[in-house]
Amino acid sequence: MATGRTHRPATRSRGIPEATVARLPLYLRALTALSERSVPTVSSEELAAAAGVNSAKLRKDFSYLGSYGTRGVGYDVEYLVYQISRELGLTQDWPVVIVGIGNLGAALANYGGFASRGFRVAALIDADPAMAGKPVAGIPVQHTDDLEKIIRDNGVSIGVIATPAGAAQQVCDRLVAAGVTSILNFAPTVLSVPDGVDVRKVDLSIELQILAFHEQRKAGEETAMETAVGDAALPVAATRGDSTEQGPDGDVPAVMPA
Amino acid sequence: MATGRTHRPATRSRGIPEATVARLPLYLRALTALSERSVPTVSSEELAAAAGVNSAKLRKDFSYLGSYGTRGVGYDVEYLVYQISRELGLTQDWPVVIVGIGNLGAALANYGGFASRGFRVAALIDADPAMAGKPVAGIPVQHTDDLEKIIRDNGVSIGVIATPAGAAQQVCDRLVAAGVTSILNFAPTVLSVPDGVDVRKVDLSIELQILAFHEQRKAGEETAMETAVGDAALPVAATRGDSTEQGPDGDVPAVMPA
DNA sequence: ATATGTGAAGCTATTCACAGCG
DNA sequence: CGCTGTGAATAGCTTCACATAT
Secondary structure (H helix, E strand, O other): OOOOOOOOOOOOOOOOOHHHHHHHOOOOHHHOOOHHHHHHHEEHHHOOEEEEEEEEHHHHHHHHOOOEOOOOOEEEEHHHOOOOOOOOOOOOEEEEEOOOOHHHHHHHHHHHHHHHHOOOEEEEEEHHHOOOOEEEEEEEEHHHHHHHHHHHHOOOOOEEEEEOHHHHHHHHHHHHHHOOOOOEEOOOOOOOOOOOOEEEEEOHHHHHHHHHHHHHHOOOOOOOOOOOOOOOOOOOOOOHHHHHHHHOOOOOOOOOOO | OOOOOOOOOOOOOOOOOOHHHHHEEEEEEEHHHHHHOOEEEOOOHHHHHOOOOOHHHHHHHHHHHHHOEEOEEEEHHHHHHHHHHHHOOOOOOOOEEEEEEOOOHHHHHHHHHHHHHOEEEEEEEEEOOOOOEEEEEEEEEEEHHHHHHHHHOOOOOOOEEEHHHHHHHHHHHHHHHHOEEEEEEEEOOOOOOOOEEEEEOOOOHHHHHHHHHHHHHHOOOOOOOOOOOOOOOOOOOOOOOOOOOOOOOOOOOOOOOO
């Protein structure tokens, strides 16, 4: 997959590491808070602390964007806000549709942090005819039948799927066919999409299961437990002391043809 | 907490890579679906496709758990379901509290996939006195004043924070003080917690921003746009054609002392 | 003096490719 | 012969540590 080759030899070939991209929103949030407090400049150390990363990582991340700091001083808050916003594509407005207006869909529609940062809920879509016309978060719900028209009329390229798992793939297919190229999936299913379409997944139960794994380890410190089939030792790799880290570093990669 | 050193020298020192742990729930879900269809065995190739990863990765992942497959045949579905469940700590029951019963909290409380897999909503907690006693998803909401008592009475070690950002750190502190050691945070804030406490974050707006970044790249294929300050070329790392990847591979790893 | 920007080193994760077992 | 399990190779990410700029 992926095909592409190195394609650009020299001259700092753009190509921000994915891990860095995933942290930019974090920096942006911290910077926005500083901006609101009218803080003019900030050091990598301070900003890193506010974003919950270490300063070396932050500096390395910023180095991919360019040299936006001043040695001996730090970073200009406003300037950085602008540069990161631009890098993330937030200087333009992204119309978004939410499909599936159940509990979760309604919660998402009501979520403020949405509209604030470059995103605009262009439409809410649900399969239930009874919901049609009813306003949620001040936006009237429209019926799935009109999905394609809505996507096209509003130039939507980002879709949010908050339907039950069973409907997700079908909704996804229609979104993609209508021109959506980025999907945020809240349904607990693996979606398959053609090349060129981005899918990101948010999955409560996966997050909980990861927590349970670590939780179990903590408990298992010298406390053999469980019935279990013949399982040997139970060494516990020790020192997963715990990072104070956070965030879905989940990861869930790879390709899926079928 | 934490500390511990290598603690166990040889004999396959447990220590499953974090990236693998994050995929186990995915495999488990795919296996559960197979199990429900009474499929007896599955090959790494088939299972990988269902989970949306490639087979080499899946086999490597499973190799950390032990040798649960049969060469020339594949994996026994039921057996693998059990082994992974056990590894993730899902053979026991995890009482969970949800704090902040707004739109999102209510959606989470109503989310089915919760109870199904080892997790049980032990209590719903909200700061609004008007909510107290009102049932959400059949569970009466309790007031924040009783948080500590609720945690202790129910032996809760996993907490879900669905409050506004402003309240999150305070709620987090109280949860931790009362004995919670794993937190799933839906509030758009960086939480600071003592060593030994796990925090995972789910953040809608971060996910959207990551999508926007890639979306912008797609658009920028030879289509210079934007006002922008002096910005050079715009190579586009080429064929980030897109992995058909999904999931918050966001990542946000590592350690952070302060 | 002070804090950035970055090569180089060290880790972790993914992919390859094939030996080995059923 | 097929498919798992895994060393070895590769790629990607994080951390170190310091030269460099203000």
